[in-house]
Amino acid sequence: MFDKQKIEEIAKERERWEKSTLPNWIKQCPERQKEFRNHSGFTIKGLYTPEDVKNLDYMRDLGFPGEYPFTRGLHATMYRGRLWTMRMFAGYGTAEDTNKRFKYLLSEGETGLSTAFDYPTIMGYDSDHPMARGEVGVCGVAISSLQDMEVLFNGIPLDKVTTSMTINGPASVLLAMYIAVGDKQGVPREKLGGTTQNDNLKEFFAQKLCIFPPKPSLKLSVDVIEYCARHLPKWNPISISGYHIREAGATAVQELAFTLYDGIAYVEETLKRGLKVDEFAPRLSFFFASHNDFFEEIAKFRAARRLWARIMKERFHAKNPRSMWMRMHVQTSGCTLTAQQPLNNIVRTTIQALAAVLGGTQSLHTNSFDEALCLPTEESVRVALRTQQIIAYESGVANTVDPLAGSYYVEALTNEMEEKAMEYIQKIDDMGGVIPAIEKGFFQKEIAESAYRYQKEIEEKKRILVGVNEYAIEGEECPVKLLRVDPSVEKKQVERLQKLKRERDNRKVKEVLEKLHYAAERDENLMPTIIEAVKAYATLGEIMDILRKVYGEYKELIII
Amino acid sequence: MQSGRKIRVLIAKPGLDSHDRGAKVVARALRDAGMEVIYTGLRQTPEQIVETALQEDVDVIGLSILSGAHMALFPRIMELLKEKGLTDVLVFAGGIIPEEDIPELKKIGIKEVFGPGTPTEKIIKYVFENAPKRA
Numbered sequence: 001m002f003d004k005q006k007i008e009e010i011a012k013e014r015e016r017w018e019k020s021t022l023p024n025w026i027k028q029c030p031e032r033q034k035e036f037r038n039h040s041g042f043t044i045k046g047l048y049t050p051e052d053v054k055n056l057d058y059m060r061d062l063g064f065p066g067e068y069p070f071t072r073g074l075h076a077t078m079y080r081g082r083l084w085t086m087r088m089f090a091g092y093g094t095a096e097d098t099n100k101r102f103k104y105l106l107s108e109g110e111t112g113l114s115t116a117f118d119y120p121t122i123m124g125y126d127s128d129h130p131m132a133r134g135e136v137g138v139c140g141v142a143i144s145s146l147q148d149m150e151v152l153f154n155g156i157p158l159d160k161v162t163t164s165m166t167i168n169g170p171a172s173v174l175l176a177m178y179i180a181v182g183d184k185q186g187v188p189r190e191k192l193g194g195t196t197q198n199d200n201l202k203e204f205f206a207q208k209l210c211i212f213p214p215k216p217s218l219k220l221s222v223d224v225i226e227y228c229a230r231h232l233p234k235w236n237p238i239s240i241s242g243y244h245i246r247e248a249g250a251t252a253v254q255e256l257a258f259t260l261y262d263g264i265a266y267v268e269e270t271l272k273r274g275l276k277v278d279e280f281a282p283r284l285s286f287f288f289a290s291h292n293d294f295f296e297e298i299a300k301f302r303a304a305r306r307l308w309a310r311i312m313k314e315r316f317h318a319k320n321p322r323s324m325w326m327r328m329h330v331q332t333s334g335c336t337l338t339a340q341q342p343l344n345n346i347v348r349t350t351i352q353a354l355a356a357v358l359g360g361t362q363s364l365h366t367n368s369f370d371e372a373l374c375l376p377t378e379e380s381v382r383v384a385l386r387t388q389q390i391i392a393y394e395s396g397v398a399n400t401v402d403p404l405a406g407s408y409y410v411e412a413l414t415n416e417m418e419e420k421a422m423e424y425i426q427k428i429d430d431m432g433g434v435i436p437a438i439e440k441g442f443f444q445k446e447i448a449e450s451a452y453r454y455q456k457e458i459e460e461k462k463r464i465l466v467g468v469n470e471y472a473i474e475g476e477e478c479p480v481k482l483l484r485v486d487p488s489v490e491k492k493q494v495e496r497l498q499k500l501k502r503e504r505d506n507r508k509v510k511e512v513l514e515k516l517h518y519a520a521e522r523d524e525n526l527m528p529t530i531i532e533a534v535k536a537y538a539t540l541g542e543i544m545d546i547l548r549k550v551y552g553e554y555k556e557l558i559i560i
Numbered sequence: 561m562q563s564g565r566k567i568r569v570l571i572a573k574p575g576l577d578s579h580d581r582g583a584k585v586v587a588r589a590l591r592d593a594g595m596e597v598i599y600t601g602l603r604q605t606p607e608q609i610v611e612t613a614l615q616e617d618v619d620v621i622g623l624s625i626l627s628g629a630h631m632a633l634f635p636r637i638m639e640l641l642k643e644k645g646l647t648d649v650l651v652f653a654g655g656i657i658p659e660e661d662i663p664e665l666k667k668i669g670i671k672e673v674f675g676p677g678t679p680t681e682k683i684i685k686y687v688f689e690n691a692p693k694r695a
Binding site: 247 | 588
């Protein structure tokens with residue numbers, strides 16, 4: 001961005017400054033630490049100057065918003081045109097309970113729905129399965145059949161909202177149920193908008209809610225991508241997720257690299273189905289965490305957009321600029337929330353949300369301050385949503401596009417993020433791709449190592465957590481009112497499910513499950529058959545049991 | 561230093577949740593402190609956990625759960641331990657466990673509950689001081 005001569009002049013001046021001005025200041029006021037590092041382990045200098053971005057080429061590396069390589073944002077007007085989608089992850093109890101929470105959030109100004117399912121649903125078990133004991137409706141909403149899904153979206157027109165569903169192994173089944181509800185409401189399929197997380201790869205080393213071994217898991221993800229490319233043009237079939245990678249302990253740069261590599265794997269697999277890259281890539285979406293180090297996070301989001309655009313163009317030869325778009329959802333980082341002095345979490349969440357907005361996210365979830373203790377209450381969720389609204393309407397940060405571009409520090413960090421992520425990508429390429437890397441335990445080891453190091457840094461007070469290892473309150477009492485899920489939920493849910501199993505057309509169910517078994521063995525795209533099965537009120541557990549029979553179950557690779 | 565063998569600890573994850581970051585960090589910290597640590601992996605039923613405890617002849621069991629199902633699963637684990645005669649095993653727990661549940665858990669024999677933000681050092685010290693002494 002500067003000519004060579006100018007850079008030389010600045011370098012000379014900087015050297016002079018380091019000899020004359022700086023030493024006196026350091027003598028009077030020594031630096032607080034010997035070394036400053038961010039979470040990714042990059043050394044942070046005391047001062048950044050044009051020298052640190054001397055190789056930055058404005059048109060090549062930044063460009064204009066809405067144009068390749070999209071570093072400055074996907075849209076030309078960004079938030080001046082439309083604010084990000086405020087999408088709050090919600091779900092607990094029965095479908096009735098969550099339907100009520102959805103309607104409450106919509107009435108408070110939320111602009112998109114996001115569904116949390118309970119663990120039995122996530123693992124593909126019906127609410128009456130022995131493994132579901134004590135878990136029904138506890139960490140999310142219990143959905144065992146189309147009947148529950150109908151209740152969940154009762155009174156919510158599916159052509160008016162977009163819905164995100166955090167579901168992976170059983171993503172095809174939940175999407176099938178959503179399609180069935182849409183059909184019943186008379187909404188044409190081309191109008192159904194939303195996202196299924198459907199990122200089964202990261203399950204093996206991050207979220208670890210794995211049901212099947214890696215290969216069939218990848219196949220199921222790609223079934224959904226392929227089906228949506230052909231039939232649901234407005235649906236994001238996958239949300240390629242770094243969030244869980246980060247929450248499991250990865251650093252920012254690991255989160256970035258591993259997520260993009262998963263993205264590469266999905267593209268490669270989908271190409272094998274005979275689709276052209278521009279036929280499905282525009283609907284791939286991403287999901288990242290926003291952690292505590294403000295500038296590191298901003299750099300990560302900007303680098304992610306640029307790197308993905310380059311990968312799509314150079315590695316996969318995409319032609320449609322939309323195939324090069326990295327559309328992202330961001331969630332503030334759950335693992336940074338403290339159980340101690342929980343109101344402090346509002347401040348953490350604000351800083352993290354601000355980083356996401358300055359990083360140019362399309363959609364944002366802000367955590368509630370009580371989430372290190374329990375599921376959020378209505379009050380705490382409202383504060384979290386208001387945090388986004390204050391950033392959007394009061395802070396002024398949404399008034400211009402990519403306001404931090406050109407900051408020597410932010411651009412230098414963005415470059416470093418991209419470079420270090422590329423090194424990881426090269427390494428995984430050399431291992432033969434994502435599945436061999438999973439089987440070797442590569443990601444698992446990298447993440448466990450980072451998690452342990454982070455914990456050590458906290459215990460050695462190299463990293464300060466306010467209210468935890470400094471500024472703690474002795475004998476602090478929990479000041480917040482906790483939300484408890486009514487224990488009668490499990491009973492109610494099991495009764496409804498068993499009634500359904502008695503009253504539906506069981507001959508039809510048997511028939512369609514046999515058909516599914518056959519389709520799975522022949523390695524067909526299972527979406528059409530699964531839609532048929534859920535419409536006959538075959539349950540989630542019954543469908544997943546067929547697939548468990550065909551694919552087998554995943555045995556965890558234990559790495560401490 | 562204890563006489564005889566190293567303290568044997570089972571870190572177990574009952575429930576369906578997959579939040580194993582804490583369990584693994586604790587497992588590693590206890591191992592680095594000189595104990596023998598066995599980690600069960602995710603989603604273990606109470607029966608599986610007690611079976612592993614028996615097979616591995618452990619002195620201590622650490623239960624980690626963040627799904628909220630502790631009140632349904634912990635009593636079953638404690639019952640099974642009693643049935644198998646493993647009454648001298650020290651059992652502690654960690655994860656997201658509301659304070660108001662702790663008295664009930666202590667009543668059924670869970671000796672300590674460590675919440676989020678607990679330094680591993682505190683857990684190490686606790687285990688060294690409270691593990692049953694065996695030859």
